[in-house]
Amino acid sequence: MTKFKYSIAIGASILILGHLYVMNYNDLSWSNNVGAYLGIISMIFLLIATIFNIRDAKRKSQ
Secondary structure (H helix, E strand, O other): OHHHHHHHHHHHHHHHHHHHHHOOOOOOOHHHHHHHHHHHHHHHHHHHHHHHHHHHHHHHHO
């Protein structure tokens, strides 16, 4: 199960990089980049949740 959690964290990191790649840097307004912004925010929340989940699992196993 831990390998799955690490793969989720790696996948979220790759998706953040993908959103940063497709973002329109000439116009950083919300209307032009709403998908990229929401994708980055959601992947950051997913990373935080996964990190806390891994820490909790390690703490409970000790």
